[in-house]
Amino acid sequence: MNETGQSGxxxxxxxxxxxxxSFTSSVFRGGKPSSDKARASVIYNNFFMHIQGVxxxxxxxxPSYTLGxxxxxxxxxxxxxxxxxxxxxxxxxxxxxxxxxxxxxNNVVFGGKVARNVHKWAGEGMxxxxxxxxxxxxxxxxxxxxxxxxxxxxxxxxxxxxxxNLTGYLLPWDQLSYWATVIVSNIMMSPKELTDSLGLTKFxxxxxxxxxxxFAGLNPGKESLNRIYLFHVMLLPIVISVFVGIHFWxxxxxxxxxxxxxxxxxxxxxxxxxxxxxxSGIFPTHKTYGLMExxxxxxxxxxxxxxxxxxxxxxxLIAELAVLMVTLAGVxxxxxxIDAPLKEMANALIPENPAKAPWYFLGLQExxxxxxxxxxxxxxSAALLGLAxxxxxxxxxxxxxxxxxxxxxxxxxxxxxxxxxxxxxxxLVFAVNFxxxxxxxxxxxxxxxxxxxxGSIWVGFMILWxxxxxxxxxxxxxxxxxxxxxxxxxxxxxxxxxxEMRGPNWGFYWSKSQWPIH
Amino acid sequence: xxxxxxxxxxxxxxxxxxxxxxxxAYHAVMPEWKYYQxxxxxxxxxxxxxxxTRKRAMAMTLGFKQVYLKDLKREDRCINCHAGVDNPLMEGxxxxxxxxxxxxxxxxxxxxxxxxxxxxxxxxxxxxKEAHGKGHETHWDYPILPLKYVQSSCAQCHxxxxxxxxxxEKVAKGEELFREKGCKGCHKIDGVGGDIGKALDGVGxxxxxxxxxxxxxxxRTVFNWLKQHFxxxxxxxxxxxxxxxxxxxxxxxxxxxxxxxxxxxxxKKYRRINYANPPKYDGEALYKMYCSAxxxxxxxxxxxxxxxxxxxxxxxxxxxxxxNDANMDVxxxxxxxxxxxxxxxxxxxxxxxxxxxxxxxxxxxxxxxxQHEPFGLAAFTGDVKHGKEVYEVNxxxxxxxxxxxxxxxxxxxxxxxxxxxKIDTELLAVTxxxxxxxxxxxxxxxxxxxxxxxxxxxxxxxIKEFPSAAK
Numbered sequence: 001m002n003e004t005g006q007s008g009x010x011x012x013x014x015x016x017x018x019x020x021x022s023f024t025s026s027v028f029r030g031g032k033p034s035s036d037k038a039r040a041s042v043i044y045n046n047f048f049m050h051i052q053g054v055x056x057x058x059x060x061x062x063p064s065y066t067l068g069x070x071x072x073x074x075x076x077x078x079x080x081x082x083x084x085x086x087x088x089x090x091x092x093x094x095x096x097x098x099x100x101x102x103x104x105x106n107n108v109v110f111g112g113k114v115a116r117n118v119h120k121w122a123g124e125g126m127x128x129x130x131x132x133x134x135x136x137x138x139x140x141x142x143x144x145x146x147x148x149x150x151x152x153x154x155x156x157x158x159x160x161x162x163x164x165n166l167t168g169y170l171l172p173w174d175q176l177s178y179w180a181t182v183i184v185s186n187i188m189m190s191p192k193e194l195t196d197s198l199g200l201t202k203f204x205x206x207x208x209x210x211x212x213x214x215f216a217g218l219n220p221g222k223e224s225l226n227r228i229y230l231f232h233v234m235l236l237p238i239v240i241s242v243f244v245g246i247h248f249w250x251x252x253x254x255x256x257x258x259x260x261x262x263x264x265x266x267x268x269x270x271x272x273x274x275x276x277x278x279x280s281g282i283f284p285t286h287k288t289y290g291l292m293e294x295x296x297x298x299x300x301x302x303x304x305x306x307x308x309x310x311x312x313x314x315x316x317l318i319a320e321l322a323v324l325m326v327t328l329a330g331v332x333x334x335x336x337x338i339d340a341p342l343k344e345m346a347n348a349l350i351p352e353n354p355a356k357a358p359w360y361f362l363g364l365q366e367x368x369x370x371x372x373x374x375x376x377x378x379x380x381s382a383a384l385l386g387l388a389x390x391x392x393x394x395x396x397x398x399x400x401x402x403x404x405x406x407x408x409x410x411x412x413x414x415x416x417x418x419x420x421x422x423x424x425x426x427x428l429v430f431a432v433n434f435x436x437x438x439x440x441x442x443x444x445x446x447x448x449x450x451x452x453x454x455g456s457i458w459v460g461f462m463i464l465w466x467x468x469x470x471x472x473x474x475x476x477x478x479x480x481x482x483x484x485x486x487x488x489x490x491x492x493x494x495x496x497x498x499x500e501m502r503g504p505n506w507g508f509y510w511s512k513s514q515w516p517i518h
Numbered sequence: 519x520x521x522x523x524x525x526x527x528x529x530x531x532x533x534x535x536x537x538x539x540x541x542x543a544y545h546a547v548m549p550e551w552k553y554y555q556x557x558x559x560x561x562x563x564x565x566x567x568x569x570x571t572r573k574r575a576m577a578m579t580l581g582f583k584q585v586y587l588k589d590l591k592r593e594d595r596c597i598n599c600h601a602g603v604d605n606p607l608m609e610g611x612x613x614x615x616x617x618x619x620x621x622x623x624x625x626x627x628x629x630x631x632x633x634x635x636x637x638x639x640x641x642x643x644x645x646x647k648e649a650h651g652k653g654h655e656t657h658w659d660y661p662i663l664p665l666k667y668v669q670s671s672c673a674q675c676h677x678x679x680x681x682x683x684x685x686x687e688k689v690a691k692g693e694e695l696f697r698e699k700g701c702k703g704c705h706k707i708d709g710v711g712g713d714i715g716k717a718l719d720g721v722g723x724x725x726x727x728x729x730x731x732x733x734x735x736x737x738r739t740v741f742n743w744l745k746q747h748f749x750x751x752x753x754x755x756x757x758x759x760x761x762x763x764x765x766x767x768x769x770x771x772x773x774x775x776x777x778x779x780x781x782x783x784x785x786k787k788y789r790r791i792n793y794a795n796p797p798k799y800d801g802e803a804l805y806k807m808y809c810s811a812x813x814x815x816x817x818x819x820x821x822x823x824x825x826x827x828x829x830x831x832x833x834x835x836x837x838x839x840x841x842n843d844a845n846m847d848v849x850x851x852x853x854x855x856x857x858x859x860x861x862x863x864x865x866x867x868x869x870x871x872x873x874x875x876x877x878x879x880x881x882x883x884x885x886x887x888x889q890h891e892p893f894g895l896a897a898f899t900g901d902v903k904h905g906k907e908v909y910e911v912n913x914x915x916x917x918x919x920x921x922x923x924x925x926x927x928x929x930x931x932x933x934x935x936x937x938x939x940k941i942d943t944e945l946l947a948v949t950x951x952x953x954x955x956x957x958x959x960x961x962x963x964x965x966x967x968x969x970x971x972x973x974x975x976x977x978x979x980x981i982k983e984f985p986s987a988a989k
């Protein structure tokens with residue numbers, strides 16, 4: 001055993017002395033990389049990093065291309081998880097304690113108020129940045145060239161994010177959350193309007209079933225708090241993590257982010273990348289394949305454009321780290337100055353007037369005020385279906401990775417923007433001033449209103465306008481462009497309108513200061 | 519250096535993260551109350567009279583404090599700022615370090631009662647604005663009580679007899695006023711009282727949203743609403759039927775009492791009320807409590823501006839002469855349908871038979887010795903058909919064509935179950951014949967001889983036919 005003549009004890013003390021070094025090198029195998037080979041192995045030997053390519057295309061690193069939106073959404077999710085675990089330590093989902101523990105988090109827990117604000121704002125920020133990310137992906141045609149299914153997974157993630165935010169909204173058990181949940185449970189009940197008017201309710205009451213399933217009853221109460229808590233801290237985070245994993249895995253398998261075919265390096269790119277180390281390393285700048293870039297099929301990375309890639313370590317990682325830090329700073333500063341709302345304890349006897357859903361559903365609530373079914377189920381389903389179908393109905397594979405495709409695209413986007421702003425504001429002004437069918441013909445059957453209301457007319461207009469654009473330009477991409485711009489504009493305008501201009505009894509007010517005092 | 523863009527982004531945002539984390543930690547380490555505690559410590563050191571006290575004061579540590587009220591299941595954190603509340607050295611100090619006035623804390627030690635039990639405010643909160651709960655943006659329904667109303671809290675645990683003598687004079691006086699002004703004539707408490715106004719159970723800790731705050735002057739609090747509604751009810755609630763005749767200052771006393779009507783009972787450990795012997799009131803006191811709001815002193819008929827009808831004089835000798843105790847008992851118990859007079863029986867407005875007897879006994883004191891002349895209805899057979907004609911000519915003007923009484927009609931409803939079933943016909947006949955002095959009901963035989971005795975008997979028969987006749 002003792003071949004070198006060294007005593008066992010001195011070997012042991014030797015190992016003890018080098019403990020720190022050997023531990024470090026066991027974790028960071030290879031130490032700080034000093035060659036491209038080492039830089040490559042950092043990426044593919046690390047569990048968290050191997051989902052990224054060893055080399056990254058320069059286009060990906062240009063902040064003006066991705067705007068970092070998807071990454072910000074991911075980091076917001078991580079912030080939400082971290083702050084959420086912190087809050088879970090103190091929160092108790094029971095009728096007696098829920099409100100009280102939230103008060104205690106605000107008042108007594110060390111840094112609790114900021115932690116709660118961070119949790120709230122980062123969670124709602126996820127929605128904002130998911131929309132912005134979706135817009136970026138759409139306007140750069142990044143749902144094409146093998147990425148069609150990933151677009152669908154993105155939509156699943158959007159829905160899950162809505163669900164995650166909504167379930168969190170109930171937990172403080174204050175007036176705001178209670179009555180918002182009442183509204184949402186009403187939205188869930190809204191298929192009843194259609195099944196009632198078709199006489200199907202007695203066979204399958206889908207509205208009641210889903211509401212009962214989600215809220216453990218038709219109104220928020222003791223059991224719903226427990227169930228919603230389970231959804232919020234267990235089920236949804238796990239499901240969303242799985243889907244995030246798939247989403248990222250597919251980006252990797254699709255050869256990274258999209259990039260324009262006629263990509264060329266610009267002088268300004270030097271601001272974003274570190275030049276490859278030419279003196280040491282195994283990869284020539286003009287190599288033909290990368291270790292982790294061997295993928296099946298006609299994915300764009302194979303054999304193409306290899307000269308415009310740089311090492312992911314450190315180029316990509318520093319960019320990611322910067323985005324993480326920017327996200328953290330943004331959330332922290334916002335949370336430092338703006339408190340998450342906490343109203344009186346929930347009281348089923350005192351309805352909030354107006355009772356409003358969380359802001360991200362207020363656009364729906366505005367449509368809901370015309371027709372419960374269309375606002376609650378019909379139109380959101382149509383919108384999600386429309387978004388999901390975009391990559392399958394627009395299969396033109398040119399100019400992928402270029403913002404707004406070309407000059408026609410820009411023109412169509414601006415045109416659709418202006419037209420949709422005018423039409424949707426006009427529609428709201430009309431509905432506020434003159435009312436709708438129910439006001440003119442009180443006896444009218446509900447089914448007619450379910451089918452003909454400002455919401456459905458707007459969707460019909462969007463579809464017709466996109467078909468008109470397709471006919472005029474001869475391009476399905478342009479039709480999709482028109483449709484998507486109009487969708488975003490209507491979401492933003494309806495949300496703003498319902499948030500700021502709807503007061504007690506869903507009446508119209510120019511500002512909150514005009515609301516009548518109860 | 520390359521990758522300038524991301525590196526500088528990283529640097530700037532990293533600095534921001536560090537500084538804002540630092541700020542957050544700073545606020546967590548130095549919350550608002552800690553400054554107060556530090557100031558308090560300096561004050562105690564300065565005020566210390568001997569070295570031992572000074573030494574103890576120097577050794578005082580600043581830290582979070584709360585009183586956990588086990589039976590009330592709540593934490594009370596006011597002492598973080600109001601640190602000198604039970605320190606005799608702080609007698610002349612300024613708020614919030616001042617010692618509690620009086621000797622209330624002797625029997626109500628802070629570690630058992632906390633502060634919000636008596637003073638309201640938000641016991642969870644740890645900063646001044648939220649703890650005092652003033653203003654809409656604090657979202658707290660029970661802002662700190664103005665000192666003039668604080669005695670309302672005493673009544674949670676103490677009875678009014680005790681309070682009247684031992685530092686709860688205001689709330690005890692309020693309770694007395696409440697009885698004497700006849701508030702329960704319209705408002706129920708614990709199921710006893712009239713039903714023109716709202717039941718007052720728990721009004722003292724109802725959320726602000728229960729009150730129509732639109733016309734309240736000043737801050738929108740429950741106590742401001744109560745006070746202003748005692749001064750001018752219709753200024754706050756246009757359709758209110760409430761009558762108020764209060765002397766200056768009585769509004770505050772009544773507000774104090776109203777605030778003491780809380781829905782949540784204090785745990786037994788705190789209570790000092792002896793429920794075994796509820797106070798007993800005599801006929802006169804009961805008359806004031808339940809009748810005087812409408813009938814006032816009962817000597818003359820009043821035209822009520824709010825009700826738009828006359829309120830009969832129930833101590834009027836002519837009425838008392840016609841009506842025996844049994845008939846009065848029926849009317850008090852069953853009320854007058856179609857008027858503001860509610861049914862006072864125990865299953866409705868909640869007066870016990872004994873209390874009603876007391877009240878009638880009190881009214882009967884005014885009954886003249888001589889009895890009314892008996893009508894002798896039994897000697898006549900009523901003719902319904904002729905009775906109808908007589909009714910239409912003589913009675914329908916005031917009692918209405920359908921005999922239901924109602925708005926703008928002076929007469930009562932003759933179709934009410936009381937008239938139909940409970941009152942004996944002899945009383946009806948006597949009333950028609952003799953009229954009711956002091957009311958709009960004229961005599962139809964006595965003095966005037968408009969009708970004959972047979973006519974009266976016919977009308978009585980006609981009135982009694984209502985239930986069987988078609989409308």
